[in-house]
Amino acid sequence: MTPHGGSPRRLDGKVAFVTGAAGGLGRSHVRRMAEEGADLLIVDICRSLDTVPYPQSTPQDLYDAVEEVEALGRRVLARQADVRDREALQEACDAGLAEFGQIDVVVANAGIAPLLVEDRVQAWHDAIAVNLTGTFHTIEAALPSMIAAGQGGSIVIVSSTAGLVGIGGASNGGLGYAASKHGAVGLMRTYANNLARHSIRVNSVHPTGVATAMVVDPAIVDFVARDAILSETAPNALPVALIEAVDVSNAILWLASDEARYVTGVTLPVDAGFINRR
Ligand SMILES: NC(=O)c1ccc[n+]([C@@H]2O[C@H](COP(=O)([O-])OP(=O)(O)OC[C@H]3O[C@@H](n4cnc5c(N)ncnc54)[C@H](O)[C@@H]3O)[C@@H](O)[C@H]2O)c1
Numbered sequence: 001m002t003p004h005g006g007s008p009r010r011l012d013g014k015v016a017f018v019t020g021a022a023g024g025l026g027r028s029h030v031r032r033m034a035e036e037g038a039d040l041l042i043v044d045i046c047r048s049l050d051t052v053p054y055p056q057s058t059p060q061d062l063y064d065a066v067e068e069v070e071a072l073g074r075r076v077l078a079r080q081a082d083v084r085d086r087e088a089l090q091e092a093c094d095a096g097l098a099e100f101g102q103i104d105v106v107v108a109n110a111g112i113a114p115l116l117v118e119d120r121v122q123a124w125h126d127a128i129a130v131n132l133t134g135t136f137h138t139i140e141a142a143l144p145s146m147i148a149a150g151q152g153g154s155i156v157i158v159s160s161t162a163g164l165v166g167i168g169g170a171s172n173g174g175l176g177y178a179a180s181k182h183g184a185v186g187l188m189r190t191y192a193n194n195l196a197r198h199s200i201r202v203n204s205v206h207p208t209g210v211a212t213a214m215v216v217d218p219a220i221v222d223f224v225a226r227d228a229i230l231s232e233t234a235p236n237a238l239p240v241a242l243i244e245a246v247d248v249s250n251a252i253l254w255l256a257s258d259e260a261r262y263v264t265g266v267t268l269p270v271d272a273g274f275i276n277r278r
Contacts, residue, residue: 009037010257015100017041017093019083019138020110022057022065024212025158028245029107030065031072032253039075041096041103042066043089044110045082049130051114051123051173054217075100083110083134089141097145104151105256106142108135108184109158113214114173115223127176132183139191143200152199154256155191158248159184159204161271165278169230185267192265201264203255208271211242237273 016033020026021042030040042065048056062078069076077099081088096103111131114123135157146153161167163181168174185204192202209215224230235241251270254260269275 009035010253010259011105012037014104014256015039015041015096015102016105016107016256017043017096017103017138017142018107018109019043019134021078022046022061024214025207025210025245025248026107026109027061027065028249029109029252031068032246032249033105033256034069034072034074034076036253036257037074038105039100040069040077041092041100042069042076042078043081043083043092046080049112049114049126051116051120051126052112053114053116053219053223054213056112083137084129086137086141089137093141093145102149102151103142103145104153106139106153106155107158107252107256108138108155110134110138111158113177113220115169115171115177115220116173117223117226119171119173121172123171123173124176127173127180128183131177131180132187135184136187139187146200147195147198150198153201154260155195155200155202156252156255157184157188157202157204158252159188159206159267161206161208161269161274163204164206164267164269164275167230167233169227171227174227174230188267189265196264201255201260203264203266203268205248205251205255206267206269206271206275207243207248208236208269208274209242210245210248212245215242234274234277236271237277240272243270243272
């Protein structure tokens, strides 16, 4: 028998640290990981950014995520923090370590698509700061404890198909998005080599369009419709316009679990054949 009375779950005994956890994909990762037995340290900015034309999560969303994890019988610690703020992330990790004693899994998920019809250079800076520097901060905050624990671990970076091929359009924010998501692959590959000796695996996932605010919000639909380059981006190969958040969460869950114990340095598309088609 297992502590919850059923068959072993894929993340039993593990603690996962997830950023951008209050909404969209992050919320789905949190749910799936809790369902598979993980305790959770969850972080979200819980406020909107003025270069991002769709709303970010709210404190209530983060509270709802906490309630959902607890309803699944798992422990959870939540912090409102911006991944651009390295000290705030360190404080969150330190609090998580005090509560749970360890971090086994890191999911660097927080990200923005600052696609503004009224284009601004600040959109480039915000894309790089949140998507790339924020990913670096997230990993750096958790890493010392993971190395010191000597138990290995799994780090998953949420990149994009825009991290593997040249899409994103011509705006400041679109170029920043593509550059940040490619940059995340450089981080992933280098961390994977650096950390292999500690049995810490590092991989990235590359979703095609997912049905979250980042894609379905009317402001983004309007932006894409006006952008000649973006709107001619090839559709997926499989007959699906947008995949669901849980499709990405399931891939992350596998990478986080011991089922993927010898998988590291991999860029895993969850893309309905989008990249292969190009
Ligand atoms: N939706 C897609 O089609 C798609 C496709 C490929 C990759 N992605 C990537 O998936 C990740 C999640 O995107 P999503 O679709 O769930 O977006 P979303 O906007 O639905 O959710 C993003 C979450 O991150 C939080 N967040 C934003 N900036 C933050 C910051 N600075 N610090 C902490 N939290 C922050 C938001 O409050 C929100 O809860 C992103 O990295 C995104 O680039 C999304």
